[in-house]
Amino acid sequence: MTKIGLEIHSQLTKLESKLFCSCKANYREFKPNTNICPICMGLPGSLPRLNQKAVEKATMIAMALNCSIPEKIAFFRKNYFYPDLPKNFQITQLNIYGDTSVGGTGVLMVGEKKIRITRIQLEEDPGRLIYEGSSEKNQITLVDYNRAGTPLVEIVTEPDFENPKEVREFLNILSVLLENLDVSDPSLEGAMRADANVSIEGGHKVEIKNIGSFHDLEKAVHFEITRQQSLHSRGIPIIQETRHWDDKRKITISSRSKEEDLDYRYFLEGDIPWVKIENDVKEKLRSEMPESISSKKQRYVSKYGIPAQVADVLSLDKFYSDLFEDAHTKENAKEVANIITTDLMGLVDTREKRELSKLTPLHLKEIANTIQSGKITRNSAKNALYEIVKTGKMLSDIISELDLGNVSDESELSQIIESVISEEPQAVEQAKSNPQTINYLVGKVMQKTKGKADPKLTLNLLKKKIQ
C-alpha cells in the first residue's frame, strides 16, 4: 500500500509583524534587505520578542484541525549552519520532551477519509537565497533577509494518504480552512511550502523536500510514486533517502548532502519563557474563530434554501462568502448567491482581478433587489455587473447610461409583440397547438428589446394575443 505523509509550512501572512520583532510579516513588497532589524538579523545582543498574536493565530489553526492544545508551550533551538539563517539556529517547537508545540494530535476529514494530524508547530522562516549567474560554475548566491523571522506554522500529518488525489483534496480543504481563519493567504508566492514522505509496498520511506507550492506538491508525490513503482517493477530496491523537488524539471532528485544525518542539537530556547495557554485565551480564540466552512454551507442551505451545490461554491471561497454575508438579506439571499456563483465568478477568478474589482457588497445588494422588483432582467444585471466590477459606478447610473431598464410598459411592449407576431406567422400558428413554441416567440421579443423586456409580462401578453 502506498503511504504518503505531509509536512506543510504555511506562513501566517495575515499577521502584522514577524514572529520575534516588529518588522513586517509581509516582506514581499520590500527591496532586498530593507525589512530587517537587529532582532531578525540576530545581531549580537538582540533577543527574540515573542509575537503573542502569532501564538494565538497558530493556536486557532490547531483548534480548527481538532488538535489537542497543551497547557503551555515552549520554543526550542534547532542548530544548523545555513547562509539564510542569521543566527545559525532556528527558533522552532518540538514535542520530544512532552507536548509543548501549539498543537498536539488532531484530525481533518477529507470527505469520508480521516487524515490524522501529528502536530502543529510555530517557527520562524529563514531568509531567502537567490541564485544568479549563467552556469553552475560562476553561480552567485545572494541572500535576502527580508523573510527571516516571518511566522510560519508547520502542520505535520501521519502517512494517511494513499494517492495524490487524496493529497490534493486535503490541500484544497486546508487552504480554504487557512484562508477562512484569516491567518494566511495561500495564493501569495511562497506562502505555502511542503515536504512529503512517500513509500510504496515493499519500499523504504523517501522524503521529498523543497516543494514550493501546493500545486507542485501533488505533482511531486505523483512523480515519486511513479518513480518508486518503476524501480520496484524492475526489482531495484527503493532506498531510504532525501530527495529534492526540482521545480523547473518537475522531478525529484536525490540529495547528495547527508541531510538526514544532521544533528540539530535541539535544546530549550531560554530567551522565551514558557507561554501558558490559559483557558480564557482558548475560549476567547474559540469565540473569535470564524464559522467553519461546513457550518457555513449548512446554514446557507437550511436558512436560505440555497441549493447545496451553490452553497458549496459560496462557502469554499472566502472572497465569495464574505461578499454574500455582507450583501444578503433574508429576502434576496438566493438571488445574491445566484449572482455570485453564475455571473460574478467569471469576472473575478484570479487574484489580480479580485484586487482590481470595484464591486462592493452594496452593489450586489442593489442588483439583487432590482432584479427581484422586476426593474431589470437577469440578463441586464449581468451586463451591469460587468460595468460595476470595472468602474464601481452606482447601479442606477449604469442602468440609465446603458439603457438597461426593463421594458415593462404594457403599451410599448404590446407594440413590439405585435410586430413579432406579424413577422412570425408560422410560429404563432404552432404556438396555438404547442405551448413550447411560445418560448421561441418570447426569445424574439427579447432580441428586439436587447434582453430588457420583462419576461413574465411578455409571456402573459403573448399568450393573450395568440389566443
Add this chain to the structure above:
Amino acid sequence: MNLKISALQFTREVKSGNISAEDFIAKTMEQIKNVDGNLHAFLSLNDNAVEQAREIDRKIKSGKKIGQCFGMPISIKDNICIKDTKTTCASKMLENFIAPYDATVITKLKQQDAIFVGKVNLDEFAMGLSTEFSAYGPSKNPWNTDYVPGGSSGGSAVSVSAFECVASLGSDTGGSVRNPASFCSTVGYKPTYGLISRYGLISYANSIEQIGPLTRTVEDAAFMLNLIAGLDPNDNTTVDNGNEDYLNDINSGIEGKKIGVIQEMIGEGIDPSVLSATKNAISKLEGLGATCEEISLDMVKYSVAAYYTITATEAGSNLARYDNLRYGYDFSVEGYEFNSYIEKARKKFGPEVTRRMIIGGFVPSAGHAGKYFLKALKVKSKLTRQINDAFKKFDLLLSPTVPILPFKIGEKINDPVALFLIDINTVTANLTGKPAISIPYAISNGLPIGIQLIANSMNDKLLLQAARALEKTVKLPEVPV
C-alpha cells in the same frame, strides 16, 4: 579633587554644587591615562566624556531636570552594546562590530545622565575568570599587578578598584561579576535572573546570565539596581519588580535572620586564609544578631560539571552566528565550500572560546546528550530543588566568593580544569537563578578576599540589607594605586 568617593557620594557632591561633573570626569579621564597603561582595564574610551559632563553641568545650572546619576562616570563591560560604539567582547571576531543600538541598561543609564567613560576588558565572550583569555591582553590586579584581577568582568572590577570610574556594569554567567569583585576588593552583585534586562548583552549562556553592578559600596549596588532593574518588553525573561526601591531600608540590619553556611563551599581545596576570613565573617554576623548554621547542598559537587556542560551547549548555539560570513571576515570566499569556510573562520576565536564551542558541539549531540547535557539539566533542577528547600529554613546562604586567593597571571592558563574548579562557589546562584553578592571582606598577603551571600529569588532587597550589615563591620586598607 578626590576620586575615591562612592557613587552616591558623587551624586550628592555634584547636586550640592561642591564639585562639577566636568571636573570629576576630566580628573577620571586623567586617572585612566595615568594608571591604565599598566592595569589595562579599558579596551576603548569615550572621547566625548568631558564634553558630555560639561553639558550636564549646564543642565544643572540652568535648573533643568537632571537624572539621578548627575554625570557619574561608569565603565561598561565590552559585551554590552552602546550605540555607535565598538563592542568587541574582547574577541578578534567582533573587532569591528559597532553596535547599532543601546542595551536596555544603557538606555536607562543615559536617561539618568550617566557618563560612560569607556568599555572595559573581559575574557573573550565572558568565558574565563582571569581576563587572560581577552584577545587584547589581560587586565592586572591593582592590588598586585603580577596577579589576575579575576574575571570575566575583570576590566569592570579593575576600573572600579583603581578609581577609573565610580561604578561599572559587568555580566555574571557563573560568577563573572562576583569573582573579579572578590579578587579586586569591590562589591559585585548578580541579581535574581530576570531582574535586569539582558537586551543588548551579547549572549554567552543566556539561560543563566545576568548583568550586574560592580561598585565601591553595597549602597551603590542598590542604587545601580534601582536605575536598571525592571520589566523590559525587549527581554521576555524580565520580571516585574514593582518598582522596588532597594536603597530604602538598606540599613535594616540582619538581626534574627537565619544564615546557612554551605558546607560544600568551605571544604576541600579552600585556602586557609579564605577559610579563616569566612569564619570571621560568620562570627561577625552572629554578633549582629543573625544565627549561622552549616548546611549541605550535595548537588554543589556536580554544579561545576553541570555548569560547563550547559554553558558550552548554549555558547555553541549563541556563538554559531560568528561564522565569517557575517562577522570577522578574514579571507576571500573564493574556492571555499560553505561549511569548510566556516571552519576556517573559527580561527578568529581564541583558545577558551574554541574549547567551549567544541564541547558545546559535543555534549548536546545525538547519542551524547543523555550522558552529558540532559544529565546536566537534571543536576540543575535537583540543585534548584535543594536550594529552594534550604530557603525554607534559611533567609540567606553564605560562602566565600572564591575558595582561593587571586593567582599570578599565567599561573593556571594551561590548566583549564583547575580554572573551571575555581567557579565552584559562584555557579550555584546562576544555575538556580538566585541573587548573590560578593562583599570585600579581608586582605591576605596583600590580596583581597570576598564573602558571598545568596538569597532566594526576588529577595534581592534582603540580600542587599544583609550585605550592607556585613560591609559595615569591615575596615580594609586602601588599594595601592
